[in-house]
Structures are given as structure tokens and as C-alpha cells.
Amino acid sequence: METKVFKPAEVAAAAKLIQAGELVAFPTETVYGLGADATNVTAVKQVYQAKGRPSDNPLIVHVADVATVERFAKPLSIAAKKLIKAFWPGPLTMIFNLKPAALAPEVTGGLATAAFRNPNNAATLSLIREAGTPIVGPSANTSGKPSPTTAQHVLHDLDGKIAGILDDGATQVGVESTVLDLSGKQPAILRPGAVTASEIEAVIGEKVMTEQHHVGATEVPKAPGMKYKHYAPDAxxxxxxxxxxxxxxxxxxxxxxxxxxxxxxxxxxxxxxxxxxxxxxxxxxxxxxxxxxxxxxxxxxxxxxxxxxxxxxxxxxxxxxxxxxxxxxxxxxxxxxxx
The missing domain is CATH 3.40.50.11030 (Threonylcarbamoyl-AMP synthase, C-terminal domain)
Incomplete structure (x- = not known):
């Protein structure tokens, strides 16, 4: 297929592709994500196929507002609400317990939890609102390879495999968002990012576990990027x-x-x-x-x-x-x- 490149002013056209069940890569402040309608199982399956990604690796759900999270997740804790106020939109992904059958196993990796993020990029927030649906968004690259920080990186890996790319230039942070697990008794960082443990602890007033970054080859990861070798070049x-x-x-x-x-x-x-x-x-x-x-x-x-x-x-x-x-x-x- 032809992969179309859209500028931020063309976000409505990109949103129509999402609504039609197509894949559209999008910018965030961290890296570019590969977007699909999070409620469309067929579209989500295509994300795994395009990336060559193991289907046990859960996907982050990108939202434009907290109300969307509350549609799918169980009631948010006081800590979650404090963190949302402090860091959203921004490079913090949070894992919440889900309502029964709220999202398809293809999104969650078969887990009873899901990761949510409100990205700090105006073009992508407009894309989500225009599409009228939350959007899954793993990094828009071949699975296991370095994440893309420009639209050109996305084209290199996925040209002809996805319908479009929303191009908003190079990203600012360059490494993926912090992933914080709030589904258990104690908050735990599963993937470090620009929002640090000390910043999170200052907001919620409790200790955050930080040594939770790896899973074994046969384990199901709770968040992206927990496999032992990841982000790897050929060299x-x-x-x-x-x-x-x-x-x-x-x-x-x-x-x-x-x-x-x-x-x-x-x-x-x-x-x-x-x-x-x-x-x-x-x-x-x-x-x-x-x-x-x-x-x-x-x-x-x-x-x-x-x-x-x-x-x-x-x-x-x-x-x-x-x-x-x-x-x-x-x-x-x-x-x-x-x-």
C-alpha cells in the first residue's frame, strides 16, 4: 500500500484512516507511535503484524482525556488522580486495572490491566479527538529495533506496511515514556523515562519500586520494552x-x-x-x-x-x-x- 505523509494541518484526513481501521503513525514528545483504533480488534492485530511484534507484548492506549480512561479502567486511586494532574499531558504512562472485558486481549496481552497515556503533542491529541476513539500506540518501528524519533525513521521501517504517518518533526525527549504500574499494592516503574521516580514520589508521597525493568524470555511483560534485548541496531x-x-x-x-x-x-x-x-x-x-x-x-x-x-x-x-x-x-x- 501507499504510505501517505500528513502534516498537522491534515489531521482530519489521518483521523479518517484510523476510523476506517487503518494504521497511522503519530508523533509524541518521546518517540513516534503506530496508531490504530484501540476498540477495533482487527486493526490492533494489524499493528502486531506491521511491527513483527510478539502478541504477548501489551500496547499503550493513548487518550485525549481522563474520561476515556475511566470508560475502561476501574475507579482511579487518589495517587493516580494526583499524577494525572501533575504529569498529563506528558511522558508518563500508567497501568490500571481494567473493568471486565473492557479491552480486547490483543490490546492487553491477555492481562487484566492496560497502560494509558495522554501524550504532550497537539497534533496527536487532535488526531485522537478527531478519530473519536482511543488509539493504541507502540513505537512505530520494526519490533526490537531502535525507536523512531522522526517520520523518516518510520518510513524506513514501515513504508508500504501502514496507511499513513502524521509528521510533526523530530521528537523532543527521544526515549519512550516512563511506565508506572499502579495496578498492585505498591507503585512500580516498569520502564524508566523522563518522569523520574523521585518526581513521582514527591507527588504521591510514597515509595516507588524501581528495579522492575526486565522479564524472562517466557514471561508475559506487563509493559512494552521489558524484554531483555530491545531497541537494538544491527550493529x-x-x-x-x-x-x-x-x-x-x-x-x-x-x-x-x-x-x-x-x-x-x-x-x-x-x-x-x-x-x-x-x-x-x-x-x-x-x-x-x-x-x-x-x-x-x-x-x-x-x-x-x-x-x-x-x-x-x-x-x-x-x-x-x-x-x-x-x-x-x-x-x-x-x-x-x-x-
Missing amino acids: QVYIVDHLEDWPAALAWAGKQSVQMGVMATDAILTSNQIPANCEQFSLGDDVQSASRELFAGLRHFDTETKIKDILCQAFDSTGLGAAYMNRLNKSAGQTHFRV
């Missing part, structure tokens, strides 16, 4: 853990007989001698820019230069760094450069 990524490790890492890279990739901040790229066989990709100045550029860099080496090995900079796993390192570790399959 092997090596994480360089410390600033003082870079001279040795670059010396090793310079001895290789193939082209190598180097993803690091400008400070590292300018203060070290980069070997001739190493192509550079700047992660900017800090963890904020690095998070925004991480997936774009991995995709650059996959699609434009076909690099086989990449050295990539680590950051402290605090604040946004927790989200960055979660994605980087999964991209690398937990592989670190060792001096």
Missing part, C-alpha cells in the same frame, strides 16, 4: 562506562580492520584523538541531548553507513540517565567495553 553496541575509559576504547577501535562507530558527547569527541577508521555521531552536551539523539544515532549507523560495531557513552543512572541507560543497555544486550 553490536559496546558501552563505554567511564570518561577515563575512552582513550583505551578508541585505541582498541583504531586497531580494528573495519569501520567503527563512536557515539559520544562533544566533550569526548573533541578531547580525544578519534582514529581514522571511526565515524563520529555527536550526542550533544549532556544526558538530555544524548537521550534525544540515542536512537537517531543507532539508526544512522544501521541505515546510512552499515557500521558493525559501535562505542557508545554511558551516563550516571540517575534522573533521565536511568532511562538513557535502560535503553542503551538493552540496545547493547548488556555488552560493555572492558579495558
